[in-house]
Amino acid sequence: MDQRISLVTLGARNVEVLASFYDALGWQRTPSPDGVIAYDLLGQTLGLYPLDKLSEDIGIPIDSLGHGASTYGHNLETKEEVAPLLKRAKDAGATILKPAQDVFWGGYHGYFADPEGHVWEIAYNPFSPLRDDGAFRWLGYGTV
Numbered sequence: 001m002d003q004r005i006s007l008v009t010l011g012a013r014n015v016e017v018l019a020s021f022y023d024a025l026g027w028q029r030t031p032s033p034d035g036v037i038a039y040d041l042l043g044q045t046l047g048l049y050p051l052d053k054l055s056e057d058i059g060i061p062i063d064s065l066g067h068g069a070s071t072y073g074h075n076l077e078t079k080e081e082v083a084p085l086l087k088r089a090k091d092a093g094a095t096i097l098k099p100a101q102d103v104f105w106g107g108y109h110g111y112f113a114d115p116e117g118h119v120w121e122i123a124y125n126p127f128s129p130l131r132d133d134g135a136f137r138w139l140g141y142g143t144v
Contacts (some may be wrong), residue, residue: 007043074120
């Protein structure tokens with residue numbers, strides 16, 4: 001198995017409401033099959049799929065899907081970009097879980113939950129500079 005993630009699928013109780021949230025953040029939908037709303041990302045795709053259909057596709061009851069403790073990270077080039085993006089998310093319908101603030105390891109971040117509770121970290125990490133196109137990797141694209 002290659003060391004990569006191609007697609008992240010979020011199970012949604014109301015796909016259109018959740019998609020409207022991501023649309024309000026400025027994301028652009030890509031054409032996709034019926035029942036799936038997809039957003040192409042840098043090297044990946046985020047899919048929104050009805051929770052009942054996801055359950056059916058996997059072959060387990062909805063209540064067996066669990067509530068995994070996971071977050072989705074979105075890194076930015078500067079510290080100053082974090083708070084405005086958190087505000088944009090709040091204006092689009094997110095719940096701010098942690099306002100923008102300094103982090104013990106030297107970065108700056110905050111967290112929000114989208115309308116269905118998926119948790120996003122918005123961060124600036126001075127130790128992981130982004131590539132010119134915004135690509136992220138753990139040790140950055142600076143001198144490594």
